[in-house]
Amino acid sequence: MQWEVVIGLETHAQLNTNSKIFSGASTAFGAAPNAQACAVDIALPGVLPVLNRGAVEKAVKFGLAIGAKINRKSIFARKNYFYPDLPKGYQISQFELPIVAEGELTIQLPPSTSSGQGYEKTVRITRAHLEEDAGKSLHEDFHGMTGIDLNRAGTPLLEIVSEPDMRSAAEAVAYAKALHSLVRWIGICDGNMQEGSFRCDANVSVRPKGQEAYGTRCEIKNLNSFKFLEKAIEFEVRRQIELIEDGGRVVQETRLYDPDRDETRSMRSKEEANDYRYFPDPDLLPLVVDEAFLDAARKTLVELPREMCERFEKELELSHYDATTLTATFDRAIYFDRAVMSLGNKNAKLCANWVTGEFSARLNREGKEILFEATRDKWLLVDPASQSSKQEDLPELPISPSQLGKLVVRIADGTITNNIAKKVFDAMWAGEGDADAIIEAKGLKQVSDVGAIEKIVDEILAANPGQVAEYRSGKDKVFGFFVGQAMKASKGKANPAQLNEILKKKLAG
Amino acid sequence: MTLALDDVKRIAHLARIEVSDQEAEGYLKQLSGIFALVEEMQAVDTTGVEPMAHAQEVTQRLRDDAVTETDLHAAFQAVAPQTEDGLYLVPKVIE
Numbered sequence: 274m275q276w277e278v279v280i281g282l283e284t285h286a287q288l289n290t291n292s293k294i295f296s297g298a299s300t301a302f303g304a305a306p307n308a309q310a311c312a313v314d315i316a317l318p319g320v321l322p323v324l325n326r327g328a329v330e331k332a333v334k335f336g337l338a339i340g341a342k343i344n345r346k347s348i349f350a351r352k353n354y355f356y357p358d359l360p361k362g363y364q365i366s367q368f369e370l371p372i373v374a375e376g377e378l379t380i381q382l383p384p385s386t387s388s389g390q391g392y393e394k395t396v397r398i399t400r401a402h403l404e405e406d407a408g409k410s411l412h413e414d415f416h417g418m419t420g421i422d423l424n425r426a427g428t429p430l431l432e433i434v435s436e437p438d439m440r441s442a443a444e445a446v447a448y449a450k451a452l453h454s455l456v457r458w459i460g461i462c463d464g465n466m467q468e469g470s471f472r473c474d475a476n477v478s479v480r481p482k483g484q485e486a487y488g489t490r491c492e493i494k495n496l497n498s499f500k501f502l503e504k505a506i507e508f509e510v511r512r513q514i515e516l517i518e519d520g521g522r523v524v525q526e527t528r529l530y531d532p533d534r535d536e537t538r539s540m541r542s543k544e545e546a547n548d549y550r551y552f553p554d555p556d557l558l559p560l561v562v563d564e565a566f567l568d569a570a571r572k573t574l575v576e577l578p579r580e581m582c583e584r585f586e587k588e589l590e591l592s593h594y595d596a597t598t599l600t601a602t603f604d605r606a607i608y609f610d611r612a613v614m615s616l617g618n619k620n621a622k623l624c625a626n627w628v629t630g631e632f633s634a635r636l637n638r639e640g641k642e643i644l645f646e647a648t649r650d651k652w653l654l655v656d657p658a659s660q661s662s663k664q665e666d667l668p669e670l671p672i673s674p675s676q677l678g679k680l681v682v683r684i685a686d687g688t689i690t691n692n693i694a695k696k697v698f699d700a701m702w703a704g705e706g707d708a709d710a711i712i713e714a715k716g717l718k719q720v721s722d723v724g725a726i727e728k729i730v731d732e733i734l735a736a737n738p739g740q741v742a743e744y745r746s747g748k749d750k751v752f753g754f755f756v757g758q759a760m761k762a763s764k765g766k767a768n769p770a771q772l773n774e775i776l777k778k779k780l781a782g
Numbered sequence: 783m784t785l786a787l788d789d790v791k792r793i794a795h796l797a798r799i800e801v802s803d804q805e806a807e808g809y810l811k812q813l814s815g816i817f818a819l820v821e822e823m824q825a826v827d828t829t830g831v832e833p834m835a836h837a838q839e840v841t842q843r844l845r846d847d848a849v850t851e852t853d854l855h856a857a858f859q860a861v862a863p864q865t866e867d868g869l870y871l872v873p874k875v876i877e
Contacts, residue, residue, distance in 0.1 A: 297848065306867060307855040310855065310858075311854065324842050324843075324844050326845060327847025353796070410875060411869065417874055419872050420866065420869035420871055421871070555836065558836050
């Protein structure tokens with residue numbers, strides 16, 4: 274039997290406000306336990322929540338960025354359940370009327386061995402609503418007790434719910450990455466997955482290919498890396514298919530992914546609690562977003578990925594493929610954009626080749642990704658597989674956008690050949706300095722002196738009379754041999770165009 | 783809609799309220815009375831009336847995104863049953 278996989282994602286993006294969603298306590302990460310949990314956050318009797326304008330603005334910005342409908346009136350509701358890290362006994366969330374409704378996000382699937390050609394797909398986003406985060410439970414080392422830190426309680430979250438539009442783990446990952454890129458792009462979330470600022474729940478089901486009705490789904494909770502998201506979905510799909518093929522039935526339930534054992538497990542304790550008895554929170558009035566508020570939010574929006582992509586195609590004359598590849602992640606897009614700024618539009622294509630080529634290849638080889646930290650204006654190297662490293666501990670990217678720009682300029686103006694540039698790039702990556710300094714120190718300047726190239730060519734022709742005769746008798750292919758010899762003799766520095774011209778002239782006799 | 787004794791016990795459990803069988807019987811009567819009242823109200827034609835989320839015709843005031851609170855955890859924790867290293871301690875909860 275052929276099976277089709279159906280996936281929908283619920284993503285929690287922590288909004289990067291200074292203060293909490295309903296109180297004036299700080300949201301800074303890493304404070305001493307409970308130092309940032311005020312009377313509202315710990316639910317002392319008599320306190321009242323007051324909504325943070327910044328959180329509303331960020332939610333609206335997200336809605337605008339995905340072309341969604343912004344509900345002019347939205348309602349906060351209480352989601353009731355008991356857990357020690359939820360002091361009020363309910364979470365303030367939005368239920369019937371969320372602030373953002375019906376948007377969409379276009380994702381890019383790269384060419385791969387399993388899916389063949391790359392393709393684009395639009396994933397519908399059902400809604401995005403504002404809610405507060407819970408505190409943290411620490412289960413170890415308190416002589417049989419659980420420790421509760423409420424610093425995170427009340428941190429603003431935007432829960433983004435997709436339609437079940439994804440049909441493979443790869444599509445789910447592409448969607449999560451595009452969303453992650455977008456929230457960082459528009460500056461509403463720092464996207465730090467190690468610190469839990471961006472985490473996904475995946476709803477997964479399978480159905481026989483061609484069947485319209487959805488199968489029974491399971492929800493996998495709290496996936497905080499793209500790798501885990503992919504592995505958890507792949508495991509869950511296998512589990513469900515095997516279960517059904519063995520005559521069993523999938524039971525709707527919440528499951529947890531265990532990365533150590535690479536499997537998902539039923540989370541039974543959540544089952545009976547799944548009756549949240551939502552009702553409108555009487556402490557909060559309906560939230561009304563008027564035209565002026567929308568306009569103000571619109572004005573703070575930066576150029577969006579799809580807009581930047583169009584600009585790259587139109588103004589920089591890049592191909593659609595190059596433009597979409599370059600704007601697939603916030604960091605690479607900004608990197609490229611800044612590199613081009615430093616060297617001028619006319620060399621954009623060459624610069625794109627370098628960013629998608631040598632630069633990306635180097636990152637792939639080292640298993641690293643670049644990270645732009647806007648607040649410090651720093652470029653960092655991050656290991657996407659690592660869970661532990663803090664942002665301030667990350668190493669700096671050895672080649673800044675303007676440094677890469679300077680290298681590309683030297684190729685464009687004929688100072689070095691493209692091949693020599695790779696050597697310079699390696700030296701720059703190793704921290705040996707700017708392109709110009711390396712070219713100078715290593716004597717890598719391209720030889721464009723006609724006399725010097727002629728001298729090399731003369732010597733080679735003299736040393737290889739056999740090949741010269743072959744060429745002159747009509748064997749054009751030998752031409753490559755001469756180019757190779759001349760390049761070797763010039764240590765790769767001969768200007769290729771000039772070399773070709775001189776060779777042709779001399780060989781013609 | 784009719785309510786059974788099991789429903790009462792389930793609602794009590796969800797709200798973490800301990801009720802004896804005898805109390806549950808009493809609540810069943812009271813809750814059924816409320817439900818009957820609601821049923822009566824259902825007879826009113828509400829076509830075209832927008833559902834209310836709040837009893838007052840006012841909208842939510844917003845505050846600026848600024849940190850205004852200071853660290854008062856020592857004062858708060860003075861009345862907590864048990865604390866350690868700044869953490870509130872509660873009976874062990876584990877998945």
